[in-house]
Amino acid sequence: MVLKNLAGCTLAGDAIIQTNIFTREPGSAILSNPVACFSHLLSAHNHNAAGCMEHAGQRASMIITDDSTSSTSIHFDQKLGRLIDFKSAAQGLDALRDVVQGGSTTCRIDCETESSFQLVGP
Numbered sequence: 603m604v605l606k607n608l609a610g611c612t613l614a615g616d617a618i619i620q621t622n623i624f625t626r627e628p629g630s631a632i633l634s635n636p637v638a639c640f641s642h643l644l645s646a647h648n649h650n651a652a653g654c655m656e657h658a659g660q661r662a663s664m665i666i667t668d669d670s671t672s673s674t675s676i677h678f679d680q681k682l683g684r685l686i687d688f689k690s691a692a693q694g695l696d697a698l699r700d701v702v703q704g705g706s707t708t709c710r711i712d713c714e715t716e717s718s719f720q721l722v723g724p
Contacts, residue, residue, distance in 0.1 A: 613651055613653040613666075614652045614654070619648065620644060621643075621645045621646070622643070625641045625643075626640055627640060635679050635682065636679075636681060637677050637680065637686065639675070639677055639678075640675070640676040640677075642672075642674040642676070643674075644671065644692075646668050646669070648669075650667060651666045663700065664698060664700035668696050669696075670693065670696070672690060672691065673691055674691075675688070675689050685721060687718065688719055689716075689717075689718040690715075690716070692713075693714050694711070694712070696710070696711045698710075
C-alpha cells in the first residue's frame with residue numbers, strides 16, 4: 603500500500619510504503635463447522651517522509667518518521683458466513699517534525715496496542 607495523502611497532508615517524494623501480507627492458515631473445525639483461519643502482517647518503516655499541508659492561507663511543512671508493525675489473526679465460520687474472532691497486536695514509534703509560520707514543533711509517539719473480540723453465537 604502506498605500512501606500519498608495522509609489526513610490532509612500531501613506527501614512529497616516516495617510517500618509512505620506499507621507492506622501488507624495476508625496468509626490463509628490451515629483450517630480447523632469448531633463444533634463441526636469448518637473455520638477459515640487468516641493472518642495479516644503489516645510492516646511500515648519510513649524515514650524522513652516530507653509533506654506539506656495548507657489551511658486557511660497557512661502552509662505547514664512536516665517530516666514524518668514511522669516504524670511500526672502489527673500482526674492479526676482472524677477466524678471465519680465458512681458455513682454460517684460470519685466472523686468468529688479477531689486478535690491484533692501492534693507496536694509503533696512515530697515522530698513528526700513540523701514548521702508553521704517559522705516556528706517548529708516535534709511530536710514523538712511510542713505505543714503498543716492489543717485488541718480482540720469474539721462473537722457469541724445466537
